[in-house]
Amino acid sequence: xxxxxxxxxxxxxxxxxxxxxxxxxxxxxxxxxxxxxxxxxxxxxxxxxxxxxxxxxxxxxxxxxxxxxxxxxxxxxxxxxxxxxxxxxxxxxxxxxxxxxxxxxxxxxxxxxxxxxxxxxxxxxxxxxxxxxxxxxxxxxxxxxxxxxxxxxxxxxxxxxxxxxxxxxxxxxxxxxxxxxxxxxxxxxxxx
Amino acid sequence: xxxxxxxxxxxxxxxxxxxxxxxxxxxxxxxxxxxxxxxxxxxxxxxxxxxxxxxxxxxxxxxxxxxxxxxxxxxxxxxxx
Numbered sequence: 001x002x003x004x005x006x007x008x009x010x011x012x013x014x015x016x017x018x019x020x021x022x023x024x025x026x027x028x029x030x031x032x033x034x035x036x037x038x039x040x041x042x043x044x045x046x047x048x049x050x051x052x053x054x055x056x057x058x059x060x061x062x063x064x065x066x067x068x069x070x071x072x073x074x075x076x077x078x079x080x081x082x083x084x085x086x087x088x089x090x091x092x093x094x095x096x097x098x099x100x101x102x103x104x105x106x107x108x109x110x111x112x113x114x115x116x117x118x119x120x121x122x123x124x125x126x127x128x129x130x131x132x133x134x135x136x137x138x139x140x141x142x143x144x145x146x147x148x149x150x151x152x153x154x155x156x157x158x159x160x161x162x163x164x165x166x167x168x169x170x171x172x173x174x175x176x177x178x179x180x181x182x183x184x185x186x187x188x189x190x191x192x
Numbered sequence: 193x194x195x196x197x198x199x200x201x202x203x204x205x206x207x208x209x210x211x212x213x214x215x216x217x218x219x220x221x222x223x224x225x226x227x228x229x230x231x232x233x234x235x236x237x238x239x240x241x242x243x244x245x246x247x248x249x250x251x252x253x254x255x256x257x258x259x260x261x262x263x264x265x266x267x268x269x270x271x272x273x
Contacts, residue, residue, distance in 0.1 A: 021221055029217065037209040047207050054209065055217045059224055126201060146201040173198065180197075 003027035008074035016066040025065065029058055035075070036082050042142050043086040045127055053089050057082045072156045080157040083143065087135050132179055137172040144169055 003011060003023055008031065014024035021029075036057050040050040060081055068077055130138045140158065143149045149157065154165045210216075255261050 020225070021218065029214070033209060033213065037213075038206050041206045042201075042204070047210070050207075051210055051213065051216070054213070055220050058217050059221055062221055063224070063228075126197065126204065129197065141198060142201060145198040146204065148202065176197070 009068075009070060012065065012068050012074045015062075016068070021062060025062060028061070032058075032075070032078050036078065039079060039082045039143070039147065040086055042146050043083070043139055044089065049089060049093070053082075053086050056089075057085045060085060073153075076153050076156050079143070079147075079149070079153075080159070083139055083157055087139060090135055129176060129180060133172050133175060137168055137175075140165065140169055141172055 003014075004027070006014065006024075006027075008028075011024050011028050011031070015022070015028055018024055033054075037050060037054045040053040040057065041047070044050050044053055057078075061078065064081070068074060130141065133141070136158065140154060143154060143157065144151075151162045151165050154160075154169075155162045158165065160168070251262065
């Protein structure tokens with residue numbers, strides 16, 4: 001059967017029956033490559049770590065392909081694996097290294113002319129502002145606002161209750177508001 | 193302010209995955225499978241091999257010392273008669 005005609009869940013079941021990375025698993029990688037990469041890139045902020053994380057996500061999906069129980073959508077399950085993998089990598093990388101990478105990005109930014117530099121600046125400002133949050137809150141905000149997940153999906157991805165998700169997002173927003181309310185939008189300055 | 197700022201998160205550009213992503217993933221998966229199979233061999237195959245060859249070595253030692261060879265097949269034949 002043509003893998004493109006199957007739903008995610010049917011493909012996952014077919015991949016679980018394969019003994020190696022056969023056509024069903026390859027089709028799953030093809031289907032989720034962009035989405036997993038986007039989550040990894042948004043959570044980790046650079047291509048090298050995102051590449052490493054996205055590959056690790058698919059390796060974990062391969063070895064855990066018979067563990068999908070079908071209680072949620074397969075895509076939500078994949079996003080959960082991606083988030084947990086990225087959080088593990090970020091925790092391992094440590095804050096000091098993240099700070100160095102931001103400084104390195106600033107150096108790169110100063111070498112970019114015009115609009116590209118402004119966009120890069122916007123991205124850096126947003127990401128730097130999010131750095132004041134703890135890892136999970138930061139990931140919750142990114143998945144909610146950048147990836148457009150609703151609270152039910154977030155609850156499944158982060159294995160929290162819906163109310164806990166709402167509360168954590170609300171607190172994270174308050175924290176950002178409190179921390180940056182006195183400062184003019186740095187992102188706006190870059191655009192101006 | 194926070195809401196405006198958070199809405200802009202979706203506008204951030206995301207780089208495209210590298211062109212060699214699939215090949216790198218395939219290599220990583222193969223490497224991981226090889227390690228897993230080697231560990232499987234070590235955990236399941238090696239104890240069986242050690243037990244099997246260990247018995248042969250013990251019996252060789254017993255035969256060298258006592259000159260007695262415990263042939264299970266002969267014993268089975270004797271019992272059946």
